[in-house]
Amino acid sequence: xSVRLAVTLSxxxxxxxxxxxxxxxxxxxxxxxxxNGKSTPLRFAYARYDNSVLEGSARDLVVLLTDRQVAxxxxxxxxxxxxLESGGQLVLVxxxxxxxxxxxxxxxHKGKKSISAMxxxxxxxxxxxxxxxxxxxxxxxxxxxxxxIRVRFRAPIGAGSVSIPAPEIVDATTxxxxxxxxxxxxxxxxxxxxxxxxxxxxxxxxxxxxxxxATLFQxxxxxxxxxxxxxxxxxxxxxxxxxxxxxxxxxxNGDIATLxxxxxxxxxxxxxxxxxxxxxxxxxxxxxxVDDEEWKTAQSF
Numbered sequence: 001x002s003v004r005l006a007v008t009l010s011x012x013x014x015x016x017x018x019x020x021x022x023x024x025x026x027x028x029x030x031x032x033x034x035x036n037g038k039s040t041p042l043r044f045a046y047a048r049y050d051n052s053v054l055e056g057s058a059r060d061l062v063v064l065l066t067d068r069q070v071a072x073x074x075x076x077x078x079x080x081x082x083x084l085e086s087g088g089q090l091v092l093v094x095x096x097x098x099x100x101x102x103x104x105x106x107x108x109h110k111g112k113k114s115i116s117a118m119x120x121x122x123x124x125x126x127x128x129x130x131x132x133x134x135x136x137x138x139x140x141x142x143x144x145x146x147x148x149i150r151v152r153f154r155a156p157i158g159a160g161s162v163s164i165p166a167p168e169i170v171d172a173t174t175x176x177x178x179x180x181x182x183x184x185x186x187x188x189x190x191x192x193x194x195x196x197x198x199x200x201x202x203x204x205x206x207x208x209x210x211x212x213x214a215t216l217f218q219x220x221x222x223x224x225x226x227x228x229x230x231x232x233x234x235x236x237x238x239x240x241x242x243x244x245x246x247x248x249x250x251x252x253n254g255d256i257a258t259l260x261x262x263x264x265x266x267x268x269x270x271x272x273x274x275x276x277x278x279x280x281x282x283x284x285x286x287x288x289x290v291d292d293e294e295w296k297t298a299q300s301f
Contacts, residue, residue, distance in 0.1 A: 023133075024154040026156055027044060028045060029042045029045040030151065030152045031151030033091060033093055036145050042065045042093060043068070047064070047132050048075075049099075051191075053096065053104065054098075060097060061096075061157070062094060062096050063097065064095075065094075065153055067092075086109060093106065094106070094108070095136050097125065101126070101127045101132070102125075103121075105248075118262070120136060120137065122136050132154075132157060133153060133154035136150075136153070137149050137151065187251045189250070189251050190251060190257065195250070195252075197250060197288045200281060200289070202247075204216065204290045208238055211235075224290060242264055242295065247261050248261060258281075260276070261276070261279055262275065276295070276297075277293060280293075
């Protein structure tokens with residue numbers, strides 16, 4: 001009896017193992033988005049190429065993992081996707097990868113709040129001319145909520161852009177909340193590199209590093225200039241300012257622009273630390289000026 005039971009159990013576990021290793025059908029996903037124990041299955045997968053959010057790269061591969069099928073007309077319309085998602089009619093996880101399959105950004109919504117993580121697992125990613133497949137995941141506390149995503153997928157690669165408007169960035173522990181106006185419906189994404197606000201911030205960054213105060217004060221708002229004049233720790237902040245900075249994404253709403261940036265901090269021993277920042281720019285007398293900048297350390301998941 002025990003031998004028969006052992007054989008039966010062995011056969012069962014072999015079947016489970018074989019099933020878990022079976023390839024995912026094209027256009028399908030297997031996994032879930034779990035927030036505080038509430039699980040939503042993710043069953044469908046779509047992919048398109050999109051303009052890269054990283055400087056020096058031509059394009060990214062964007063994978064959409066959803067709980068239900070999405071009409072082709074909606075896939076081709078980022079506003080419609082956002083409407084369905086924010087209205088609770090669609091659960092969607094956007095996975096942005098480089099053309100070679102390296103992780104760039106993972107994004108989803110919690111209610112009407114868009115959340116993005118720049119550090120997540122992306123394993124066994126295989127990109128061909130027609131499809132992309134692999135496994136992505138994250139397991140972390142975000143804004144006090146336990147978030148777990150584990151999904152295997154195999155998505156056909158279509159044409160055109162499917163990316164939803166760039167969400168705010170979340171590192172291991174902190175969401176960087178943009179100014180209230182940037183959350184309004186009038187906000188739109190800036191082009192790769194940050195457009196004109198991006199140019200101003202790069203000039204500001206260069207002037208700050210060179211201690212070129214004449215140029216620096218021309219690139220900041222009046223309020224920021226007052227803060228700089230009274231800040232006795234500017235030189236120390238410059239010394240520890242991240243290197244190799246790049247603009248990841250950005251959006252603009254009227255006279256306010258928000259950039260999401262990242263860079264590498266000074267090495268401690270042999271380890272380089274990635275830092276993530278939020279830059280706010282405002283228009284004064286028709287010109288973009290840097291108003292505020294906040295940097296935080298990105299921790300590994």
